[in-house]
Amino acid sequence: MKIRLPLILVLVTGIVGALPFIIPHGIAQSFDNEFRNSILRIIAAFSLVLGVGSIVRHHTYKIKWKRENWQYSWILLISLVITSIIGLFGGIEGTGALPTSVRGFSFDIQTIFVYMAIPLGATMFAMLSFFMASAAYRAFRARNFEATLLLIAAFIMMLGSVPLSSYIFPRLPGFAEWILTVPNTAAKRGMGFGIALGSLATSLKIILGIERGWLGGTK
Amino acid sequence: MQITKQKINIKYLVVFMLLLNCCLVYGLEPPTKVVAKDAPNDAGGNIDIFWQLSVSDPTLEGYHILRRSEPEPEPVAVGFIGRGRNSFTDEGTTDGVKYSYQVIAVQESEEAASEWSNLVSSKPQWFHTGRINVIVFTFIFTFLIVFYINRAKRGANLFVRKIAGLLAVDEAIGRATEMGKPILYVPGLTGISDVATIAAMNILGEVAKKVATCDSQLIVPNTDPIVFTVAQEVVKEAYTQAGRPDAYKSDSVYFVTDSQFAYAAAVDGIMTRERPATNFFMGYFYAEALILAETGASTGAVQIAGTDSVMQLPFFIVACDYTLMGEELYAASAYLSREPLLLGGLIGQDWGKVVIVAVLILTSVIGLLTNLQVLKLF
Amino acid sequence: MNVATNPWIWVSAILTLGIFSFLYKENPFYRVCEHLFVGISNGYSITFVWHRVLMPALIDPVAQGQRLWLIPIAIVGALYFTRFIPKVSWLVRIPIAIVMGYGAGASIPRAIDASIVQQVRATIITRSTFESVYNGIWAVVILVGVIATISYFFFSRERKGIFKPLSYTGIIFIMLGFGASFGYTVMARISLLIGRLTFLLRDWLGLIR
Amino acid sequence: MKNSWEKLAKLDRRVIYFLLLLVVVVPIIFPFRLKPKAMPPVEKLFNHIDTIPDDKCLVISVDYTPDTEPELHPMAIALLRHAFAQRKKVGVLCISLLGLGLAQDALATVSEEFNSRAQTNADSIISGRDFVFWGWQTPPLVPILGMGENIAKVFPLDYYGNRTDTLPIMQKIKNYNDVAILVSIAGSAVPFWYITYAQTSFGVKIGAGSTAVQAADFYPYLNSGQVTGMMSGMKGGAEYEQLVEERLGVYGRRRATDAMSSQTAAHIWIMITIIIGNIGYFVMRRRKK
16 A cells, blocks of 8 residues: 555556647646646645755754854744745735835835845856856866867857957857857757657656655665 | 721720729739638647638738638638738637638738638547657657566666766765765755656665765755655665664755755855765756856865756766766666666667667658658658 | 945845855855855745745635635645654655656656657758758768767667767767857856846946946 | 966966956956957848838837846847937837836937937937837737737737827837837747747747847757847847947947957956966876876
8 A cells, every 4th residue: 555556646647647748638638737737736835844844954953953053054044934924924015914114115025035035046146157167277178089079169169159259260150150050969969869768768667666766665 | 887886896995994904903812712620639729721822912911811600690800910821720719610711812901802611610639640750659669668677577687888977986985984074965956757856866775875884974955845855765765775774864864945046055055064075966957057066076075967957967077077978867776776677778768769760860861862751750 | 436225235235245255265154145045045935835826726716615626635735744744654655656657747758759759850861951052961960960979878788899989979979069068158157247246336336337 | 387387277266266257347347349240140130120111110029037137138229229220110018027127228228328319309219109118918929929910909008008009100000010020039938939929920020139048049040031130148239239339320338248348358268277277287297207
């Protein structure tokens, strides 16, 4: 029961997931929509509780046992609680029961998101340009033939995408584009075939109950 | 008498000339051969209308499409389409009701209407005929994979060649143990139904077994709550299998956040504060791939990455010591566990590739040597 | 100079600097930003799931007495909590099985259609490919590259005989492609940095217009 | 000497970071200009807009969001400058709600540029006469398909709340037949929607503005002629700005061109680090031998 029921469910939902692709009939399509937009979303929503429970526990332990840097865990827990309260009771647009503005200064969840989460995320994203520079410096060394190809292709692309190059080497941007549209396409497509086959095999193994790693303990 | 006859002739001539004139100036020809058909492979509610372009097409503004039906005998406009187009789909029909269509060529203030088309009704289909090719491919590949899995079950000896990145796994875990430092395992950023995540979970199981026997410490931060749950089970099970259930700490596998960059910020923090000796990045990654890999490299950790995200592979290749590319990630779980069923699937996949290459070469040869429309097969 | 007066701009700017400070060294300022980021994004997720998923998809319709069949679905979702009760903790596999099975099933035909059928179609060369000579030549190069790349990922044979030159050609294509992707992405990432610096210099400090 | 090369091969990452920051920041504060040379896709787009007849208009679909603003906003501004300089009629709409503010900013910026120089009413750029800002409509297919039949029906009111069917400019713009080209500027797949739906059904010409990362997806459509012309990334925007300034003599703040100098400096700096790293690597390798 502990093993068989989940395996039967996987088989059934697997078939339910695959069939609408070949059945255009409205019954199949609206059932599929319902499955994705209601059933899966609701189930996924509940799983968030597990996640939040985990992070809260992780950081309460840190504080309890005074592990290294435990003070920062307070920041995480407090900001989590405050934003949840503002969001849950203040509403997404600040229209809920909890007032989210004082004398024209608003602190509703959307404002917090726009002025805190977005800049934080955008800055993490922008750090990539520094990491690209250090990675290129450290790793683009002509150690062997393959590494040299990688280096040359990257170099040509970088040179080809600045305006300067079209004056020095008029044909370079075109060549850069060629690398992107010919060898790059071929390599990605070739890999894509393998990936698709691998994903098909894994999906099949899941549905047929051969792949059981996700069950955790198979007792 | 003679005169009157001539007069009449002239009269006819004048009328004829006038008519000719009209035709030249206002010679708006209607579209012809209007045919309506139920649109194929849909959920109903659509009718395709085809016609032959009006002779005056180049000077037209376009075509109005009108429809009438038994319940609504008054023609209603259902759409307008620019010149040069000879088909239209009426997307608002009621299944089972018979409709007839008329196409009107429009030029400034002039109009020329076609004859009414045949009567037709729309209906939903139970089978998508345009996707037979997909079904055929699915059957071929499914057959190959199941066939080889069965062979593996029956104990056939299946060969899989060595994969460079995997030989490094043992070594990297050993190194962490020697240094007395933890091992970080990042299982990608997608959900549990993603194949890359499944592979990542399988590899996590093998890594955790080795970690358990070496008595090192494992850190697994997660970005998906369900993956987190599964990862926790997988690690617990691995410790039990390795005979060290006592060494398992439930706090080593935890959820961080489902926000991509907040997760990256947190993992960066873990890498710089806990200083793991080995970092594994296995699964599907987005732009944060290089953020993680470069920070890891700066802490001097040995890094082994594996992803089927083709977009992010270049960055892992550049910043990590070993990278499992694309399919190698899936192969890795089979290879590490040496589980015959997983190995059998891998051989089936290889034969699937043979089929693809054969199809590519054969159809290309046919396409080059003959005038057959081979592309229509796909 | 027109320094911003909106306190929120100041908050954004300080957080931006906090994250950037990581580039010099991991430090308390970064740690504060990092923990704040994780806390806020979890708080936002909770809000979002409640107001945008559970309320409209479950609670509102059920409260109005409609779509009552959603109640058993909610119970299935709640089975996630059985993880904390050791005796029945296996029940957590039920919601996981539903999510996984559907995902696996839905991916099968779609992967075959998008990554195999469509791609095979795009790779095949026919007479019409040669209507333009260059296009024709490049199409042949792509075909060769695709076959070589596939052979690089062939696991059940050693790289001997025909596989040796083929997989070697494959890795040449792969490396050229990866190098190009890397170089190509640099431009986009620098744009992001420009965006962030413009925020600091213009919106916050008002140094530029 | 050898020793110093070795040091260069093991440069501290922070030195690289700091210099990268410097080469990006300095051009932002003190812009210098490198004349970009327009690539064929940009040139094609420019020429098409340049030859829009009097009875047709240009439509700009602002489909990007604040996160791709640095790359895409300059494109909208350059297009508007081009159109306003030649008194071409312009219609602007948004497929993404977040694009509204950006579209409004672009229109305000460029019309202000012209109006501050204008001597007479005829010289000025006036909403409802020279351009119309239709605003936002959802779901995307409603405007994309609906504009093929009747634009005023899709957008009964413009962004400023005026009835569109009463606006003078709208007397000449009924549907896609009056649109010479529709340029969709997006960091997403919106231009593809225009191709798939608006172009296949109504034959309207489509231009695209896309981020550098997305651009590769558009090349096949450019080759097949489904996309008339295209600007890709900051570079594309800079090239268009150059054409506007060079051929029309219209001057204004060129944000893409200015950002391009940061971009160029950063690229050159990264390439220099690669060269330094390799020289150091080879010197060290020779010594080991």
